Amino acid sequence: MARLNNSVKKGPVMSAINWNSGKLITLTQGDTATIEGLNSGQVYGFFFYNAAQNDATTIVDVTWSNAHPPQQVPVYGTTANQGLASVLLMSGDDSNTVAASILQGNPGADVQAFVCSVKMPVDTSGINNQPLPANGQPQAFRRFTRYFDVPASHWYDVTIESDVDQFIVVQFTEEMAEVIVVKSVANPKENVFPVGRVEKDKLFSIQPTEDERIQVNLQGDGTQTVWMNADSVQNSQNATITLQSLTARDGRPRQRQDPALPV
Template sequence: MSAINWNQGQLISFGQGDTATCNGGLNKGQLYGLFFYNAAGNDASTTVVVTGNNSLPPVTVTVPGTTANQGLAAICFVSGDETATIAASILNGQPGANIQAFIGSVKMPTDTSGINNQGLSLNGQQQSFQKFTRFYAVPASHWYAGQITSNINAFMSVQFTENAATVICVNAPSTGITGVIAYYGTQAQPKVVLNPVPYQSASWSLFGNGQQIVWINADSVQNSQSATISVQSLQALYAAPKHDKAAAGVA
């Protein structure tokens, strides 16, 4: 059993009896996602218990079982308006449990060791995901078109703004994606939009406001490598009108 300092939201590994705590690191007015990957060498699901504000009940998150660390993540959303501290625990009675986790938002993780943290170009160029990928950009105040494409079933990623998130799932299963989504407290769920689409590509529009937007994938290594994201500016480009001297009677 060990206590893990999770104050920077960094990528961690923890197992049976361990608790990871982010003590006072969540900000009011911001939404966070706790991303949990099952890294055990067996196909058994793992139960993670999320706690924070003592006035709110714990939330149980089931991280899907997998082999060879290839599974889909489970995500628990939490609002900084309800708690500044959040903790994740793996209870006893789960021998061999091994979870990799990090905290994602426009702020976190502040320690990006082990995370593929990179800027996203806004010129429409397709960029590939990897496992633990966090793309960031600061769109200007005009419209943009976003697109995520993958030929893998149920490829999932999350778009974060400061106090909201959209879960985008392409090739979504008919059963939906709610089984891997959890919410701590009462204020997180209204700030999250689920956008499952049954096709290989999902497109959406966004309006920039000079604030950072973050995209984090929640899928396995092999699934992420075949997925791409692009965001393209839709700002109209106006050419300066030419001044026709002859028409104006000017020599």
């Protein structure tokens, strides 16, 4: 008598990920990560890197409002984990809950993701999180690096340099995100997706330059500023960021506790 084969072919394991800390996570086929408790009046960046060892683009569906359909964010394919981040920008005024999902129709998907703002991620595991000294000295700006500072109430100069095309940085203040592109050769809007109030009220800007260096004036007001690398490994090898006070007084403000930690 023939033996019955009762085995059932199993599909990918689906995971529901608690993302309240905004930490660096990995999303695969069928996964959904949910973050709750976003603050009103604050702009958040959701960063997605394609980590699959192939050049297939993965779509991440980001649900950010019951009144609007999910935003589809393409995370462009690459090899050896070398691609740029795709960044969704939204305001906590639109929703205090966001979910990022990879649907079942994305076999082989492998996306690294984290949340950045002046206070996120709370859990910085896997993120190089450190203060940016306002001493006019260039600091290495590697991939997954987040710099923060509390500029005093005067002017500063922020200089970002890279010798590789399309180096992208996102500068966050409480209610604004500025996308800075050094050696721009393509439209950065292909990697940046503003939604809701961020798009409607222009709570973001894109500042490209064709040069290897860009200088941005920053007027400090005693609140937090964050700079997040949104670029690839190879583009970040020689990249630097410099913060310099433009006042004769001691421009070094008192450092607050790391904003990515609970206070």
